[in-house]
Amino acid sequence: MATEIVVDRHPADLLLRSDRLPHIWCPGCGLGSVMSCYTDALMASGIPVERHVCVSGIGCTGRVAGYLSLDSFHTTHGRAIPYALGLKVSNPDLKVAVISGDGDLSSIGGNHLIHAARRNLDLTVICVNNFNYGMTGGQAGPTTPYGATTSTTPDGNVEQPFNLPHLVAAVGAVYVARWTSLHVRQLRDSIRTALLKPGFSFVEVLSPCPVGFGKANDLGDGIDEMRFYRRRSIVDDNANLEDVGLTMSEDEPIVLGNFVNRERTVFSPSVKKWAIEEVLNGQA
């Protein structure tokens, strides 16, 4: 048997603008792993590339759309979901995915997130959570754990963070999962399920940010942060979502899993009165 073979093409290059690689993300950043799982899931889902659109907001994660060689939108800050909603309702045949960061989706675009889940718009949202605003210099955001050090909270964050799976499940998402960028097989399968699920599906991915978050909190390099996920993670699909909030404490587990998978009437703005009556009478 031989050693490694040096090549210049990757199987996922079919879906990538490979002329833009290597990408700008820092060494040790988990965003590339998430994009790798997403491209693998998209190929495995059987969804034709010409019927798929990827929408991103602003931030490090927002650059995913720019690296994909398919129909993609890099939108204004926080407005990835409104763009995706417009795409979906004007062309219902499309499968639309939003890949964006925790700050873009839950802070600047927080209301869009909860109302898209409430309406049960047929949309897949992949939220990469790195616990801070990495691109702008590591400021605290709505997912920064209590007590964590960031450039705007040098003495520790005094705010309670969002528990994103609990939030989106409470407002009506039909599929909710959380993985880390280390749990690549589960993440790939989860993204594939989410892409094929009618209704609002939400996958939170915890990702290392060694430069923005890891350095300030003595988590080490990206690889150390990945080991930190392996050490602390447990998988519990039936976890009570109230209890899956994230903390900096080594004693508390990071709960992962496919938490919610249920059916609700999917949003369609052009639905007729008789169809609404069928839903109200429990026939659909």
Place this chain on the structure above:
Amino acid sequence: MSTIVARRPLDLDQEQFRVPRGQVYIIPHRCKDCQFCIDFCPADVLERSTQLNAKGYHYAVVASGKEDACVNCRFCMLVCPEFAIYSEEAQEVLSADQ
């Protein structure tokens, strides 16, 4: 009530069972030396290169003595943030079996 039965492969009794063999492919100029593939490879196939790529990073290579160790699980391909490594079923082994 319930008994715990340890898992064992179903084909362990058979004379022959085939462990998949993988061939590792790398794209050195994309690697940024994050070491995710090296650290998390379940068969410990990979190590850092002694050479540097154009951007000054040590990329992943197959470790000496591990040339036959890859089982084509494709974990490195999924976890690599740079799209710089993947594995495929080794062709030599396929033809030898046939």
